[in-house]
Amino acid sequence: MGDEDWEAEIVKPHMSSYVPVFEKDRYSSGANGDTYNRTPASSSEMDDGSSRRDHFMRSGFASRRSLGNRDPGESNKRENISTMGGFGVGKNFGNRGFSNSKFEEGDSSGFWRESNSDCEDNQTRNRGFSKRGDSEYEQDEGTQRNGGLFGSRRSALSGAGNGDTYQSRSGSGSGRGGYKGLNEEVITGSGKNSWKSEAEGGESGDIQGPKVTYIPPPPPEDENSIFAHYQTGINFDKYDTILVEVSGHEAPPAILTFEEANLCQTLNSNIAKAGYTKLTPVQKYSIPIILGGRDLMACAQTGSGKTAAFLLPILAHMMRDGITASRFKELQEPECIIVAPTRELINQIYLEARKFSFGTCVRAVVIYGGTQFGHSIRQIVQGCNILCATPGRLMDIIGKEKIGLRQVKYLVLDEADRMLDMGFGPEMKKLISCPGMPSKEQRQTLMFSATFPEEIQRLAGEFLKSNYLFVAVGQVGGACRDVQQIVLQVGQYSKREKLVEILRNIGDERTMVFVETKKKADFIATFLCQEKISTTSIHGDREQREREQALGDFRCGKCPVLVATSVAARGLDIENVQHVINFDLPSTIDEYVHRIGRTGRCGNTGRAISFFDAESDSHLAQPLVKVLSDAQQDVPAWLEEIAFSTYVPGFSGSTRGNVFASVDTRKGKSSLNTAGFSSSQAPNPVDDESWD
Numbered sequence: 115m116g117d118e119d120w121e122a123e124i125v126k127p128h129m130s131s132y133v134p135v136f137e138k139d140r141y142s143s144g145a146n147g148d149t150y151n152r153t154p155a156s157s158s159e160m161d162d163g164s165s166r167r168d169h170f171m172r173s174g175f176a177s178r179r180s181l182g183n184r185d186p187g188e189s190n191k192r193e194n195i196s197t198m199g200g201f202g203v204g205k206n207f208g209n210r211g212f213s214n215s216k217f218e219e220g221d222s223s224g225f226w227r228e229s230n231s232d233c234e235d236n237q238t239r240n241r242g243f244s245k246r247g248d249s250e251y252e253q254d255e256g257t258q259r260n261g262g263l264f265g266s267r268r269s270a271l272s273g274a275g276n277g278d279t280y281q282s283r284s285g286s287g288s289g290r291g292g293y294k295g296l297n298e299e300v301i302t303g304s305g306k307n308s309w310k311s312e313a314e315g316g317e318s319g320d321i322q323g324p325k326v327t328y329i330p331p332p333p334p335e336d337e338n339s340i341f342a343h344y345q346t347g348i349n350f351d352k353y354d355t356i357l358v359e360v361s362g363h364e365a366p367p368a369i370l371t372f373e374e375a376n377l378c379q380t381l382n383s384n385i386a387k388a389g390y391t392k393l394t395p396v397q398k399y400s401i402p403i404i405l406g407g408r409d410l411m412a413c414a415q416t417g418s419g420k421t422a423a424f425l426l427p428i429l430a431h432m433m434r435d436g437i438t439a440s441r442f443k444e445l446q447e448p449e450c451i452i453v454a455p456t457r458e459l460i461n462q463i464y465l466e467a468r469k470f471s472f473g474t475c476v477r478a479v480v481i482y483g484g485t486q487f488g489h490s491i492r493q494i495v496q497g498c499n500i501l502c503a504t505p506g507r508l509m510d511i512i513g514k515e516k517i518g519l520r521q522v523k524y525l526v527l528d529e530a531d532r533m534l535d536m537g538f539g540p541e542m543k544k545l546i547s548c549p550g551m552p553s554k555e556q557r558q559t560l561m562f563s564a565t566f567p568e569e570i571q572r573l574a575g576e577f578l579k580s581n582y583l584f585v586a587v588g589q590v591g592g593a594c595r596d597v598q599q600i601v602l603q604v605g606q607y608s609k610r611e612k613l614v615e616i617l618r619n620i621g622d623e624r625t626m627v628f629v630e631t632k633k634k635a636d637f638i639a640t641f642l643c644q645e646k647i648s649t650t651s652i653h654g655d656r657e658q659r660e661r662e663q664a665l666g667d668f669r670c671g672k673c674p675v676l677v678a679t680s681v682a683a684r685g686l687d688i689e690n691v692q693h694v695i696n697f698d699l700p701s702t703i704d705e706y707v708h709r710i711g712r713t714g715r716c717g718n719t720g721r722a723i724s725f726f727d728a729e730s731d732s733h734l735a736q737p738l739v740k741v742l743s744d745a746q747q748d749v750p751a752w753l754e755e756i757a758f759s760t761y762v763p764g765f766s767g768s769t770r771g772n773v774f775a776s777v778d779t780r781k782g783k784s785s786l787n788t789a790g791f792s793s794s795q796a797p798n799p800v801d802d803e804s805w806d
């Protein structure tokens with residue numbers, strides 16, 4: 115039986131004795147002995163393997179070995195899975211034809227059989243661009259484009275299908291870095307490689323499908339809405355104790371207060387209206403670096419204010435230097451381009467840019483896929499100083515010659531590791547070599563993320579001046595300590611029942627449930643609705659209108675449960691998300707860090723519960739143990755055991771062994787300090803290594 119044999123999943127599993135109360139002590143023991151034991155192994159458990167285990171704990175990582183402790187006692191039970199209405203959004207499942215018996219009662223096999231064929235389909239299609247893998251990132255208009263200049267990540271793709279795959283995740287190596295082709299949002303089409311396709315051929319370009327006509331509603335214009343914000347949490351002040359490392363030559367000293375940044379009055383007033391009184395560490399270090407005109411790669415934990423860290427100094431410069439009065443110019447030439455991997459995230463960044471530029475002459479515009487192309491153009495022609503864009507739409511707009519790049523002084527890649535991996539890397543390379551785009555020496559390039567694998571840092575060198583500065587804030591791997599992390603061993607056949615138990619216990623508190631595939635997102639959301647748990651879903655197969663509706667329903671609490679794929683893993687800043695549940699663990703530990711970072715933001719606390727299926731997730735055991743222990747979380751003995759049993763000597767794991775969220779691959783370190791204290795910033799000879 116395969117890891118994702120969903121025909122089998124619909125049989126009634128043996129239920130472990132999950133204790134549905136979120137109190138640490140009550141997780142102490144499950145039916146399988148240590149299943150829910152979140153404390154380290156006892157000395158007797160450590161007996162014969164303790165030295166090896168110690169070695170493992172000190173070292174890096176391992177291969178995977180399935181332990182095969184599948185839930186016993188399955189008995190046949192047919193789920194009553196009917197197509198659900200009232201899913202919190204109008205057309206529950208977009209255009210995906212769910213009425214097509216997939217969820218009909220009595221059809222226990224059709225859906226999953228179809229999934230299996232999806233799987234085969236994708237296994238073929240996904241070859242050749244495995245790193246794009248688990249993404250459901252913004253790619254509708256950009257996905258066809260890569261064959262031209264930078265080689266095709268889609269060259270192996272053809273045929274129909276929506277890209278869902280239920281293949282096992284067990285083949286993915288170390289669990290770090292690589293996306294592996296799971297849950298690929300594959301866009302069907304001719305395979306022609308034209309990144310102008312959308313602009314030239316309408317919304318769908320050479321992709322088969324209806325023309326996209328969706329025009330997103332404009333955000334509220336009133337000042338209260340623009341400056342609406344949530345409160346920082348009880349742990350906000352603890353940010354001051356986080357270690358910060360700056361590497362690179364002649365880094366300017368950190369600032370301790372907003373006043374030290376010497377921003378103009380309007381900006382200061384906007385900062386105050388936004389409720390910001392104190393800088394976060396990434397802001398303390400990044401703002402002076404950017405104000406000093408330096409390129410920057412910054413790595414700081416989720417929810418710690420990276421967006422303002424780049425927006426404020428860019429706006430300050432734009433105010434200082436003046437901007438082109440662009441409103442009536444035929445060709446818009448933005449001074450700043452900000453790129454992010456998902457539509458919802460770029461929209462959020464735009465709202466932040468609009469907030470901080472309120473009352474200034476700087477005009478921010480957002481464009482993203484899934485919306486009417488003409489609408490994007492209309493937004494731009496009204497004047498565009500800061501262009502917030504997803505990669506595909508950006509390249510289409512450039513291809514359509516609706517913007518000129520000559521004035522670009524600031525290029526920001528948010529979620530930069532994602533923007534530079536095999537998924538978006540080609541588009542980003544294309545962007546920086548577009549006609550008119552100032553060279554890296556002529557522009558300022560800024561990269562931000564909570565994770566920064568070393569291999570991606572190396573790629574980043576192409577985008578950055580050789581003397582860029584690297585700021586690393588906080589603990590290894592970036593898992594925020596304000597998030598209580600709980601890992602439960604749950605076999606795939608027990609997951610749904612466990613989920614319902616947990617959600618019933620949670621009540622109305624806002625919860626994001628992450629699953630690995632789009633179909634599963636729909637399925638679980640439907641299932642939860644049937645269980646009378648008000649749920650909506652967001653994933654790449656939903657129309658943009660539905661995605662925004664779902665997010666809106668979740669934000670306002672109408673649907674307190676949001677089932678999501680990786681499309682919602684990064685960057686989204688939603689007030690009051692108290693729980694993240696990894697129904698399926700992601701394929702990489704970085705993705706895990708981003709997912710759980712949807713809670714516990716800005717000094718607030720949160721809780722992340724992850725279902726660990728030893729059959730499919732054992733490759734994550736060791737990095738997970740590392741992330742848990744670095745964040746000072748209890749590590750279940752059984753997880754240590756799995757990590758230990760899959761340990762391979764010599765595997766370094768990742769940057770996780772370091773004190774900092776990530777390390778500068780140039781290895782130069784000029785300061786080591788806690789946020790808020792001055793640092794020596796001494797240059798380091800190792801930094802002479804050039805990226806050029």
Ligand SMILES: Nc1ncnc2c1ncn2[C@@H]1O[C@H](COP(=O)(O)OP(=O)(O)OP(=O)(O)O)[C@@H](O)[C@H]1O
Nearest residue numbers: 390392393394416417418419420421564685687716
């Ligand atoms: N100095 C500050 N004072 C108060 N609130 C802040 C401050 N800086 C940022 N915030 C708020 O903290 C929240 C998280 O910020 P932001 O979304 O920029 O985090 P992030 O580091 O980009 O997270 P992620 O890695 O998940 O993208 C936002 O609501 C933002 O408005």
